[in-house]
Structure formats: C-alpha cells, structure tokens
Amino acid sequence: MAPKRTGGAQAPTAKKAKTVAPEAPVLDFIGKCDDIPKSCRQMLQAAVPICLEIVEGDRHKFQVEVLDRVAALLAGVESRKRGAASEGDGALAAINADKEKAAADAAAKKGVADAKQAECEEKGKIVDAAREVRDGAQKVLTDAQKAQADFNAKKAGLITEQESFNKLMTDVYEPLRDNTHSGNWRQRNKLISELVKKLSDLGAQDSLAEALGTTLKMTPDKREGTFAKATINFAGEYFNKHKATVAQDISALDTEESSHLTAVSGAESIVAEKKAALDVVEKEWSDIQDVWVGLENTSAEAARAHKQLEGQIPRAQKTIDKANADLEKFMEVPTLFAQLKEKSTVVPEEEPAEEPVEEEKQDAEEAAPAPEGEAEA
Numbered sequence: 001m002a003p004k005r006t007g008g009a010q011a012p013t014a015k016k017a018k019t020v021a022p023e024a025p026v027l028d029f030i031g032k033c034d035d036i037p038k039s040c041r042q043m044l045q046a047a048v049p050i051c052l053e054i055v056e057g058d059r060h061k062f063q064v065e066v067l068d069r070v071a072a073l074l075a076g077v078e079s080r081k082r083g084a085a086s087e088g089d090g091a092l093a094a095i096n097a098d099k100e101k102a103a104a105d106a107a108a109k110k111g112v113a114d115a116k117q118a119e120c121e122e123k124g125k126i127v128d129a130a131r132e133v134r135d136g137a138q139k140v141l142t143d144a145q146k147a148q149a150d151f152n153a154k155k156a157g158l159i160t161e162q163e164s165f166n167k168l169m170t171d172v173y174e175p176l177r178d179n180t181h182s183g184n185w186r187q188r189n190k191l192i193s194e195l196v197k198k199l200s201d202l203g204a205q206d207s208l209a210e211a212l213g214t215t216l217k218m219t220p221d222k223r224e225g226t227f228a229k230a231t232i233n234f235a236g237e238y239f240n241k242h243k244a245t246v247a248q249d250i251s252a253l254d255t256e257e258s259s260h261l262t263a264v265s266g267a268e269s270i271v272a273e274k275k276a277a278l279d280v281v282e283k284e285w286s287d288i289q290d291v292w293v294g295l296e297n298t299s300a301e302a303a304r305a306h307k308q309l310e311g312q313i314p315r316a317q318k319t320i321d322k323a324n325a326d327l328e329k330f331m332e333v334p335t336l337f338a339q340l341k342e343k344s345t346v347v348p349e350e351e352p353a354e355e356p357v358e359e360e361k362q363d364a365e366e367a368a369p370a371p372e373g374e375a376e377a
Contacts, residue, residue: 022336022345023052026070029333033073044070052345067341074334081327088320095316099309106302113295120292123285130281134274141267148260155253162246168198169239176216177232179223192216199235202242208234 021027030044048070051063059067172191175181181188196213200206211231218228 021049023049023340025333026337026340029074029077030070033077035073035076049345052340055344056342070337071334071341074337077330078327078334081323081330085320085323085327088316088323092313092316092320095309095312099306099313102302102306102309106299106306109295109299109302113292113299116288116292116295120285120288123281123288127278127281127285130274130278134271134278137267137270137274141264141271144260144263144267148264151253151256151260155250155257158246158250158253162243162250165198165243165246168194169243173239177236179220189217199238202238204235204238208238 026048027045030041030048033041036044044066047063047066051059051066054060054063173195176188176191176195181191183191192213195216196209199209199212208231211227212235215223215228215231222228223232
C-alpha cells in the first residue's frame with residue numbers, strides 16, 4: 001500500500017489559552033486559613049488538586065479524608081461567619097429593643113416634666129395674682145403714709161403759724177396799736193409794712209391794708225378820728241378771726257391725726273398679711289420650679305439616651321451588611337468545592353482536528369482499486 005500522501009503543509013496546532021485551575025479559590029482559602037498550621041496548609045494545598053482529579057467513586061480513603069478535612073475547615077469558617085451575621089442581627093435587635101424602651105421612658109419622663117411645667121405655670125399665675133394684691137395693699141399704705149405726712153406738715157405749719165402770728169400780734173401789732181412801741185421810726189415803718197402784708201395775706205381788701213398802714217403811722221391824737229378807729233377795729237377783727245381759725249384748726253388736728261394713724265396702721269397690717277401670703281405661694285412656686293427643673297434634666301437625659309441608641313442603629317446595620325456580604329462572598333468557595341468534589345477536575349482530551357478536505361480527497365483516491373493493466377504489472 002502506497003504511503004499516505006499529504007497535500008501541502010499541515011495545519012498549525014491551536015495554542016491553548018492559559019487557564020486558572022478551577023480549584024484556585026479553594027487553594028487560596030486554604031492558604032489563608034489560620035485554623036491549621038502553615039505546614040498543614042501547604043500539605044493540603046499540594047494534596048487537594050490531586051484528590052480532585054480523581055472521580056468521587058474512585059478516590060482513596062486518604063483522598064476522601066483530605067477533602068473531608070477541607071470541607072470541615074470550610075464549614076468551620078462558614079459557621080463563624082454565619083455566627084457573626086447572626087450576632088449582628090441579635091445586636092441590632094437588642095439595640096432596637098433598648099431604643100423602644102428608651103423612647104417609652106423618654107416619652108413618660110417628658111410627660112411628667114410637661115405636667116409639672118403646667119403646674120408651675122398655674123402656680124405662677126397664683127403668684128402674680130398674690131403679688132398684685134400685695135402691690136395694691138402697698139399702694140394703699142403708701143397713700144395713707146403720704147396723707148399722714150401731709151397732715152404732719154399741715155400740723156407743723158398751723159402750729160408755726162399760730163406761734164408766729166401770736167408773736168406778731170404781741171410784739172408788733174399791739175404795741176403799734178397802743179402806741180407803746182419803743183423803736184425808732186425806721187423800725188416802726190418796717191413793722192407796719194409787715195402788718196400790712198399780713199393783713200393782705202389774710203384776705204383783707206387792699207384799701208383796708210393801706211388804711212391800717214396810714215393809721216398806725218399817725219400820732220395818738222390823730223387816731224381819735226372815726227376813720228382811724230374804724231380802721232383799727234376792722235383790722236383787729238381780721239386778726240382775731242385768723243387767730244381763732246388757727247386755734248380751731250389746731251384743736252381739730254387730734255381727731256384727724258388719729259384717723260391717719262389708724263389708716264396707716266390698718267394698711268400696714270394688710271400689707272404684712274398680703275406679703276406673708278405672697279411669701280407662701282412664692283415658696284411653693286420656687287419648690288415646684290426646682291422639681292420641674294429636675295424633671296426637665298431627667299427628661300433631657302432620657303432623650304439623649306434614646307438619641308444615642310438611634311445613632312447606634314446605622315453602625316449596627318452596617319456591621320450586619322458587611323457580615324452578610326462577607327458570608328455571601330465566602331459561600332462561593334464552599335459551593336465551588338462541593339461542585340468540584342462531584343467529578344474529576346481533569347480536563348477531557350480534545351477531539352483531533354478534522355483533516356482538510358484536500359487530504360480526504362487524496363486518501364479516497366489512494367483507496368480506490370487500480371486499473372487492470374497496472375494491477376497485472
């Protein structure tokens with residue numbers, strides 16, 4: 001049989017792409033697993049690829065034990081990661097429970113503080129009313145004291161007026177009227193002017209005051225006239241009337257003074273009573289305010305505790321999310337390992353590439369029977 005001919009150059013062998021071993025994630029896990037010593041990790045990394053090349057049913061007992069050991073390592077890490085995620089869920093649940101409890105506590109304490117504030121405000125209104133009553137009583141006392149002061153001033157003025165008027169009559173008017181004045185004419189004229197002014201101040205007509213001045217300057221013999229005597233008499237009547245009026249006003253002071261003393265004393269008693277009542281309600285108000293401030297502080301502290309717990313929730317949720325993401329990422333390795341255990345990791349041999357069409361045609365021609373002449377030859 002003639003040797004097989006080939007037509008032209010053979011087709012180049014296709015290059016195999018560089019591939020990563022399917023068990024690479026498992027080997028990477030083993031290399032980073034701190035549950036076993038480094039020497040054990042290295043042994044497993046060397047043994048696992050060989051074990052996975054064998055079909056599950058053909059594996060040696062030692063190979064099964066190696067793979068079971070890796071499965072146990074994976075299960076242990078998975079358990080810890082699930083425990084971490086579960087622990088995060090438990091911590092978040094505990095925070096939420098504490099937060100709800102803190103919210104209820106804060107609401108209750110705020111309600112108590114608000115109730116005490118309302119009570120404090122009502123007591124404040126009572127204090128304001130008591131203060132108004134006390135101020136009203138104080139005004140009555142102030143008015144009574146002013147009236148008493150005015151009375152005392154009036155009394156002092158009347159007594160002074162009585163004393164000075166009696167002195168004016170005794171030392172000035174009577175000596176001038178009786179021509180017994182011993183002073184010189186300049187002093188006499190000055191005293192006469194003082195009498196004239198006093199007479200005018202008492203309400204006498206200006207003509208009478210001027211007539212008195214003129215009369216008192218006359219000599220005794222000229223005062224015997226009708227006009228002079230009438231002037232002296234009319235002036236004397238004014239002076240006597242004023243003297244009697246002042247004496248009467250002074251005698252009436254005792255009754256008025258007693259009424260002022262009674263009014264002031266009564267007003268002082270009322271002020272003292274209202275002030276004592278105000279002191280009582282102010283003390284009660286102050287005590288309530290102290291309690292309210294304490295309750296407000298307690299309420300604020302409870303609110304801060306609730307807010308702090310609320311602030312812990314995002315961090316706890318972030319921890320849970322991280323733990324779940326870590327678990328989800330890790331679970332790719334056990335899943336892959338379980339898949340690799342079911343069958344061999346050996347890559348099946350590739351089918352030989354089909355020969356070109358030209359070679360098939362040439363092979364067919366060589367296989368055909370030769371003509372009779374050539375066969376005989």
